[in-house]
Amino acid sequence: MRDDGGFVELSRGVFRQADAPPPRWPDLLAVAYRAPVAVVCCVSALVVHDMTDEIPSAVQIAVPRPSRPPRIDHPPTEIFRFAEATFEVGVSMVEAAPGENARVYGPERTIVDVMRLRHRLGESLAFGAMRRYLRRGDARPGQLLAFARDLGVFVPVRAALDVVSAE
Template identity: 30%
Template sequence: MAPLPATQRDRLRDLLVRHPVARAQELRNAGIAAATIARAVKDGEVERVGRGLYQRPDATIDVAHALAETAKRIPKGVIAMVSALAFHGLTDQMPRKVWVAIGPGDWSPVSSYPPTRIVRFSEKYLRQGVEHHMISGVSVPIYSIPKTLADLFRNSKLVDRSVAVEGLRAALDLRKATPAEIGQAAKAGGAWRIMRPYLEALTFNG
């Protein structure tokens, strides 16, 4: 078993190598004092990217990394809508904000980095179809493909219907979900009446 790094600064470096995105509480739990974190930020060794959220300056920032940071900042949230669709590789759109679903009474964070688009789902829909994916050492809750498609069709006022249809077509063409799985999620997610003609057309004509 490898020995623990000797100094707080060493522990800070080690933790940010293993977990590229870290919350202040996690750093404190590792025995790293706030003063040590502040000095590392001042020295340019650590970058503060949001309230209580830290990473190395040379950390690679990409779409998946933004999802990990968002999961850290909004622990009760679930990556949803266009962001979930993009994560699953079912759209060419790269959303400029991370879409996150939270409950009707959950705290909505103040805008920070990365920028987020909050949607509120009732408890009935919030806990359906949640998967967990490891990204940058973070377990990120993301809606499954069938659940994401149901949400997109149900919330056409938030996202253009063409995005939902594009995602549905891609899911079928790439065989990332079966018509039965998609239809079941649509029925559970209150989107079956809207989705049904599109699913039937794409299934029968595909």
């Protein structure tokens, strides 16, 4: 049926009907089916929440630390391993295609994660994302600080929040 055009392959073993409404986030949809426990994080989550103009070269996902990371060749993925105790903190859903969801960290958790990983992802990305977050009408700095406290990075997030707010 795939060869006849009835189905479209998103990833190995993940198919959609060719006449289904087009997905908004096809790569996230493919990853969600291939790794249902995984959560879209970091730059990929920033893109979903419109907090960066960067386009990641791979879908960035988090998995809980003791579990085995999924092996996904297409779409390209980058795996982060987060502590099991805080893995579910801040998880929300995004509609990757009509009626089909993918797990993604919410805006506040994403900002905190990018700040935690700023040595790997870049400080300019972290500060730029925080700046865009704070300009949003739905920004919740208190929630941001609560997540920072839960994830053990309260001091650097608070300092960054002070700097960005003063601009």
